[in-house]
Amino acid sequence: xxxxxxxxxxxxxxxxxxxxxxxxxxxxxxxxxxxxxxxxxxxxxxxxxxxxxxxxxxxxxxxxxxxxxxxxxxxxxxxxxxxxxxxxxxxxxxxxxxxxxxxxxxxxxxxxxxxxxxxxxxxxxxxxxxxxxxxxxxxxxxxxxxxxxxxxxxxxx
Numbered sequence: 001x002x003x004x005x006x007x008x009x010x011x012x013x014x015x016x017x018x019x020x021x022x023x024x025x026x027x028x029x030x031x032x033x034x035x036x037x038x039x040x041x042x043x044x045x046x047x048x049x050x051x052x053x054x055x056x057x058x059x060x061x062x063x064x065x066x067x068x069x070x071x072x073x074x075x076x077x078x079x080x081x082x083x084x085x086x087x088x089x090x091x092x093x094x095x096x097x098x099x100x101x102x103x104x105x106x107x108x109x110x111x112x113x114x115x116x117x118x119x120x121x122x123x124x125x126x127x128x129x130x131x132x133x134x135x136x137x138x139x140x141x142x143x144x145x146x147x148x149x150x151x152x153x154x155x156x157x
Contacts, residue, residue, distance in 0.1 A: 006032045008080050015086050016079035017072055022049045025069035026113070029076045035122065040073025040113035044105055051107065061105035066133050066141045067096060070113045074129040077115060078149060082122055090150040094126065099143040109135045118144065125149055 008016065008029040019025070028041040044061055051059035075091040078084070105111055113133045120127030130144040 005080060006030070008032070008076050012080070012085060013076050016084050016089060017075050018088070018090065019072060023068070024072070025065055026072045026076065029073055029080070032077050032080050035078055035081045035117050035120065037114070037116045038073060038077035040069065040076070040115065042069050042111040042113065044107055044109045044111060046107040059107050061111075063099075063101045063141065066101070066105060066111065067099060067143050067145070069111065070115060070131050070133060070141075070143060071129075071145060071147060073113045074115045074117075074127075074131070074147065078120075078127070082151070084151065087152045089152065092148045092150065093145060094148055095146040097144045097146075099141070101141050102139045103135065105133075105135055105140050111135055111140065120149075125151075
């Protein structure tokens, strides 16, 4: 990872992870510290399709989408650090643990997702992450999850 590449905008995010509307749930990733930690930013808007049914007249971001946004943040952190842009990296959940929700996330909120790697290293397939999602400094969710990083094999010369 280049020393100055400590963040990923939406264009780079889309070059790293395969998610697209309506399931691309992170707008920017900042403060990338190698494969150790990063902060994802999700600007929550009423235009998101889940708000039509969750819940009519009381739009609340589903907890599972908060956890997915945190996982996408972790994938981008690893992808940026390991230079996975345009390499078709795939990431799959293996386990979700210690998941708790503390406050509603609603349109107009900015969700800050602070992720840390608990286990995993470049070249490894199984990684474990932990993190919290906050709105205005108040915890909205916390979770630990294990993921399999399906990284393309390095091209040998």
